[in-house]
Amino acid sequence: MCFSIFSWLGIDLKVPEFSKLSKRMTGILSKIKFPDKEEVGHIVIDSSGIKVYGEKEWLETRQGKKYQRRKWRKIHIGVDEKGNILDLKMTDHKTNDRQMTKPIIESIGFKNIDEILGDGGYDSLDIYSYLKEKNILTLIPPPLNARVHEKRDDLSQRNKTVKYIKKKGYHAWVSKNNFGRRNRVENTFYRIKTIFGRSFMSRIWKNQNVESKLIANLLNKMTSLGMPKSVKLS
Numbered sequence: 629m630c631f632s633i634f635s636w637l638g639i640d641l642k643v644p645e646f647s648k649l650s651k652r653m654t655g656i657l658s659k660i661k662f663p664d665k666e667e668v669g670h671i672v673i674d675s676s677g678i679k680v681y682g683e684k685e686w687l688e689t690r691q692g693k694k695y696q697r698r699k700w701r702k703i704h705i706g707v708d709e710k711g712n713i714l715d716l717k718m719t720d721h722k723t724n725d726r727q728m729t730k731p732i733i734e735s736i737g738f739k740n741i742d743e744i745l746g747d748g749g750y751d752s753l754d755i756y757s758y759l760k761e762k763n764i765l766t767l768i769p770p771p772l773n774a775r776v777h778e779k780r781d782d783l784s785q786r787n788k789t790v791k792y793i794k795k796k797g798y799h800a801w802v803s804k805n806n807f808g809r810r811n812r813v814e815n816t817f818y819r820i821k822t823i824f825g826r827s828f829m830s831r832i833w834k835n836q837n838v839e840s841k842l843i844a845n846l847l848n849k850m851t852s853l854g855m856p857k858s859v860k861l862s
Contacts, residue, residue, distance in 0.1 A: 670743035
């Protein structure tokens, strides 16, 4: 991939092997910075698992039978309306999505964020309260048994969502809020796994962390070079 990009740009340089970058330049690459959000708009957050070579854990069923399951890493990302990854955090597979919401948003910064979109895994009273304090609209579908908390003003957005879905249905809420924008983050993960694979090349945690950030920044570069620009014609 890098060879073809350099060739297309007419740059006569040797391209280092991708795996060597994450293994031998950990110190430098760990300082990679993500692009700033330059315009006011929404952020979509989500996570996905990446396989790890050779690591397994022992689990036990209710009947006492033990079995092994492969471990994986989770990468949590925040994507803007243009498809750029503005932040990435890597955790173990036991970390839930809600735990990483605040770190991602704080890393991106609140200045130009007006909406946060996420799937049902991010539904949390604390998250709604936190984003309400930051004047950020929260678009996260609640569970079917969600109840209204009338006495909590910090949950006013969630209360509106729960009432609207109960009255008009989930699909009406999706259409009203253009929730289909969340598909952009799913497309981002699809591109990551299609281009770079579903497993880390590195076997050490710190190298995997650097590898994940390197992947994100390479994908951002591909996005800036290859995404079409639409212009409205009168």
